[in-house]
Amino acid sequence: MASAAGGLTLDDLPLSKILPTPKTIKDLQNKVNWNFNNQLFNPYHVIPIAVLVGQTLLLTFSWAFFAMTLSQPVTLSYSTATYVQKNYQTVTLIVTLIATFLSVCSMILYAGAIRYALARTLAGSSTTLYVIFASIHISKATPIKNLIRPHWTLLSLVCALAVNFQTAGFTTLLLPKPISLPTTMLGTELDMSSPPFQALMVTNAAKLVPGKCILASRRPFLTSLRSLDYFAHVLSLSEASGTNVASTRFALPSFLNFNHFSYANGTMGVLPHSLEDVNSNLLSSTGNIVPSTVSTRNKQGQVVQPKQAPAGLPVQYTVIQQGFTADVSCSTQVLNATTSPSVVLSSITNKIFDTNLTLAQLAVVCPGDTVVGTSTPVITSVNVDAVYGAVCGPYNNTQGRQQWSKFNSRICVCAMVLIVAFKLDLVLTGSGMYKPFGTVICSVFPKITTIAVDYSVNSKLFNSTSPNFLNSSHPVISSMDAPWLGDFATGIFLQGLYVGQGILGNSMGDSILAFWQALPDPVQFANEVMADYIRGVLELSGTLLRTAYAEDGNGLFPNGSSTPPANMLVTTNGTHSVTTIGWHQNPATSAGILVAPTFVSLMSMILILVILFKRRHHPEPRTNHYFDPGDVLHIMSAATAGGLAHKLPSLDEKSVRNSDKMRIALAPVDGENSRPGFVLLHDENDNGGNSPTDPDGYTSVPQT
Structure with a gap:
């Protein structure tokens, strides 16, 4: 075969050519x-x-x-x-x-x-x-x-x-x-309770107090519009602020938007603290800057920038700061020209172009006075669906609450429908939408408060990256009477009432009437709703006043300065919290x-x-x-x-229980260096004794 193939076969080769050498094998x-x-x-x-x-x-x-x-x-x-x-x-x-x-x-x-x-x-x-x-x-x-x-x-x-x-x-x-990173916040704000500020309010009364009045006896009446222009851009907020607070009685959440901040259920008279400057439209339509007066601090007290939070995660802080509110209580009374106080409504109707319009005014004589005070005249329709207001006071407080100039402001809100015959000396009958109000007298006690204000980013309601949602509905920490703010607060209310008056009705009256119609028992709760509404407007006045003093270029401080002196400042503090992503363990x-x-x-x-x-x-x-x-x-x-030959129980026996009686070791079965195997040393199921072991503990098994 080899010669036929013309080559060598395996049989022709020596084994040394095919098999590896011993060294290679090793x-x-x-x-x-x-x-x-x-x-x-x-x-x-x-x-x-x-x-x-x-x-x-x-x-x-x-x-x-x-x-x-x-x-x-x-x-x-x-x-x-x-x-x-x-x-x-x-x-x-x-x-x-x-x-x-x-x-x-x-x-x-x-x-x-x-x-x-x-x-x-x-x-x-x-x-x-x-x-x-x-x-x-x-x-x-x-x-x-x-x-x-x-x-x-x-x-x-x-x-x-x-x-x-x-x-x-x-x-x-x-x-x-998500983890929360708290940071200390420190700042300052205007101290409206300080004696220097109280004196400053007297100095700035002609400029700030809306419709600053002509003094008659010991009582100021709001009779002019001398200061209306100062707050002309924001007076329309009065109706919204009153509605904002009154809604809480009906468990309705509501929000008031002003100067890039949203207030939940009332402003509580606070000026929002912001970590950056805010543009304000209080003093002008183009806006002025309200500088930031608060900052975040590290543990060493150094000013640091707060950490940014990813979109959708909350940024919030809580600040203890000063606010403004009032204790308001209302009662319905029947007043006329012979009561004390006396109330008389006067009106004149004239035809302007092709429309009959009525000019109406409220005249009030407060208790103990003989001088008549009149409200700002309003223009309305011949039906005179109007709401009027005037102020009596200040008075001595019978409860012993000491107030500046013995001030106890009383807002007399008279809502009536004057028929044309009365205005024109004709007797006609008629009714109007505000007749259910009757005559309501509300006692007002202004107060400066200390409250905790929560600032948050409410991303569920709107897309915002800075904490501009305020909730100051916490219980008041402390409060004090502030009668020196009564003229301003009630003036804002009356000017808001005036601005809300139109030919077809009054916006404030419409809001209050809407709440009254929702009451199950209007007779019992109507005055409480009225008090809540008035308090909401008064709290807004505190926010407006603080904003006016905080804007750049306000010129309201001594010597025309726009920066409050140290004796008119109070320290504020709080905690800034940013929610971001990271790791933190709860101890x-x-x-x-x-x-x-x-x-x-x-x-x-x-x-x-x-x-x-x-x-x-x-x-x-x-x-x-x-x-x-x-x-x-x-x-x-x-x-x-x-080593276990014929020693293990069969599968049909209680193998698990028997296994607890069998002691097993691992040892060379066929002598030293042989492969290890299991060796049965002791079996309580057998009568045999233990298998012998060597000194190291290994079982000695005879070779077979």
Whole structure:
């Protein structure tokens, strides 16, 4: 065949040309069996080192991260926080994968520690077959379903829960979440209770008090429009402010917008604190600047910029500051020209172009006076659907509340419909929309208050990036009577009443009438609604007054200055809070998130340390070093080595219960350096005694 093919066959070649040399065979064996000769990769040494180092690193990382985020919040950068906010589901997935990886690493080390300890116990002395069964269950984090040894069953259940709860613990620890960053706020504002400011109000009365009156006896009457232009741009807010406060009685949330701020259920007479300058339209239609008078401070008291919050997360702060309100109580009385106070309505009707218009006016004589005070005349239709107002006072307070100039302001609001015959000396009958008001007298006691004001970004209602939503509905911290503000506050109310008057009706009257019609018992609650409405307008007057004194270029302070002197300032303080994304732990509850990972790590490390300490003077044959009781192939190899021949019970017997009576060891079955196998040392089911062991604890099995 070879010659026919014209070449050589394998039979023609010497074996040395085909087979590798002995040196090559030895080198190949060394490469294949590297784990038997290389101590570095020997499981006997690698597993305890890996468990101790790995679990120490996991413990150190977990508790260091926990401690770092417990002591103070750790925030993400603005760009990263914004990304997390917009992609929270993706971030949660990534963090969960990381937590799962850490949990799997911990579980591998935990299982390795238990199997290592079991292998060393089998090789060192012996253990029952039940312990082998239970240990393998525990290493796999599966509970034991029998109660032969209840403590083993309980231990397996605890270990199974701890191992499987690790992912939840790591996820809770590592997942960034919304956190609040509080910062101290300090500032100043106008102190309307200071004596210098009280004197300043007298000086500025002609400029600020709307319709500053001609003095008659001891009583001022609002009879002119001398100062109307000063607040002309904002007087229309009076109706909205009264409605804003009255709505709370009906559990209706309402908002008043003024100077880029929204007030919930009333202004409470405060000037909003802003961290930046605000444009105000109080003194001019083009607007003036209200400078910022508050700043955020760090723990050292240094001014710092507040941290930005990603879109959609709240920025809020609470400031303790000064406000203004009034105690208002109203009662319905029947008044006419002969009562005290006396009320007389006068009107003149004329035809202008093709329309009949009526000019009407309220004349009031207050108790103890003879001089008649008149309200500002209003132009209305021939039906005279109008609301009038005048002020009587100040008076001495019978309750002992000391007030400036003995001021006790009384707003006399008379709402009537004058028939044409009366105006033209003709008697006609008729009714009007405001007739249900009758004549109402409301006692007003102005007060300066100290209140807590919450500023927030209400992103659910509108898109805003700065805290411009105010809620000052907290209980008043303190208050004091402020009669020196009575002229101004009631003047704002009366001018708002005047501005709201039109030919077809009065806006304030329409609002109050709408509330009255919603009352289940108008007779009982009508005066309370009226009092709430008036209080809302008076609180707005406090906000307007503070704004006037705060704007740049106001020129209202001594020597024409626009900046309040130090003796007219009061300190304000509060807490600024930004919600951003980062890590922070709650000291009261967050320590529980690391219970499971810590238990698993400590159990693994303690198990390794204990078994190393117990076996430190008992070396094992190298053939035992690679035995893994968690590997089914290793178990089959050890079980079929010959040491358990005809010793195990059949499957139809109570194998689990019998296994608790069988002590098993791992030892060379066919003499020294032979492969290791399971050897039955003691079986309480048999009458035979224990198998002999050598001084190192290894079973001596005769060779067959």
